[in-house]
Amino acid sequence: KAGVTQTPRYLIKTRGQQVTLSCSPISGHRSVSWYQQTPGQGLQFLFEYFSETQRNKGNFPGRFSGRQFSNSRSEMNVSTLELGDSALYLCASSWGANTGELFFGEGSRLTVL
């Protein structure tokens, strides 16, 4: 069974640009959640989607957004990038929302210059 796939794995952007990251969940999983990981702040929850609807949301500004498609694949977008957005962005899938049993991808490492 294929795991969670995130693309791209690495990317470099400059301040003010925007970025879109993609996540393909494990087959059959309907929930996708996103996290930002940095050395200073650790793992922080961004949002969770279930059946194409955002179910839960963390404490990030509106520049961070996401969506989920009918096949459960998800994308997250960060607009007007700031230096502080440099991080590892992790996607996780699960069979349902609020389960806590998450299966993570390897992440997309974003560097903002």
Added chain:
Amino acid sequence: LAKTTQPISMDSYEGQEVNITCSHNNIATNDYITWYQQFPSQGPRFIIQGYKTKVTNEVASLFIPADRKSSTLSLPRVSLSDTAVYYCLVGAYASGTYKYIFGTGTRLKVLA
């Protein structure tokens, strides 16, 4: 909002039992407590999940007291390959939405 804290780091020798505790206040009443392991350049990997008392699987045990304000991950007979960062995860409701809250992470180093 729930806050989760863990020891920053721990050292252990091969073959020993390691216990890592996570303190969490205000977790959601019906929420599970979950533990993850993370190696460099990889996403976290699920280890174990529990709601109360004790849960054991083939790799770890999880102890949760009645008040659920903390949990302890127990790794029996660690090996060098258990060197990793360990995170607890709890859920909490705040501002009408459910949030996943990871602990600060414990860096475990297993020595030969």
